[in-house]
Amino acid sequence: MNAIDFSPLFRTAIGFDRLARLMESTRPADAQTYPPYNIERTGEDQYVLTLAVAGFAENELDIQLHNDTLTITGRPAAAPDQRAYLHRGIAGRAFERRFVLADHLVVQGAEMTHGLLHVQLKREVPEALKPRRIAIGAPAQPRLVEAA
Numbered sequence: 001m002n003a004i005d006f007s008p009l010f011r012t013a014i015g016f017d018r019l020a021r022l023m024e025s026t027r028p029a030d031a032q033t034y035p036p037y038n039i040e041r042t043g044e045d046q047y048v049l050t051l052a053v054a055g056f057a058e059n060e061l062d063i064q065l066h067n068d069t070l071t072i073t074g075r076p077a078a079a080p081d082q083r084a085y086l087h088r089g090i091a092g093r094a095f096e097r098r099f100v101l102a103d104h105l106v107v108q109g110a111e112m113t114h115g116l117l118h119v120q121l122k123r124e125v126p127e128a129l130k131p132r133r134i135a136i137g138a139p140a141q142p143r144l145v146e147a148a
Contacts, residue, residue: 034095035074045123049099054115055092061117065107070099072117104129 038050053061053074062073073096101107101121108120 034091047121049119049121051117053117055090058112063110068101070101072097
């Protein structure tokens with residue numbers, strides 16, 4: 001048995017829909033291997049997602065961000081000429097890759113060089129959610145409320 005049923009857990013949980021979707025989308029049966037990719041940490045809060053998209057032109061790729069899910073889709077244009085391949089090792093098939101982004105992770109941009117699609121990501125935590133230091137003050141002096 002490869003699948004784990006989390007439905008009993010979510011019957012009593014409220015507001016954990018995103019967690020349920022994340023668990024459902026990461027099942028081993030849904031594992032994709034094409035196109036291969038790297039995730040590189042380039043700084044304290046910066047990352048680069050690199051996909052090997054050899055054979056695709058920029059206009060055949062689509063990158064969308066919706067509800068913290070980054071979706072990269074590749075649809076090759078129909079080749080007008082029929083080539084007779086003796087060996088075809090470069091896969092040019094359509095694909096769709098989904099990546100669930102952590103909270104406050106934003107896509108800064110994308111570029112394509114030498115058949116590699118690079119998507120720059122950065123964590124931008126709002127000021128209100130960043131840790132802050134609380135100063136320890138002197139104890140309050142007792143006040144006399146009413147004299148007897």
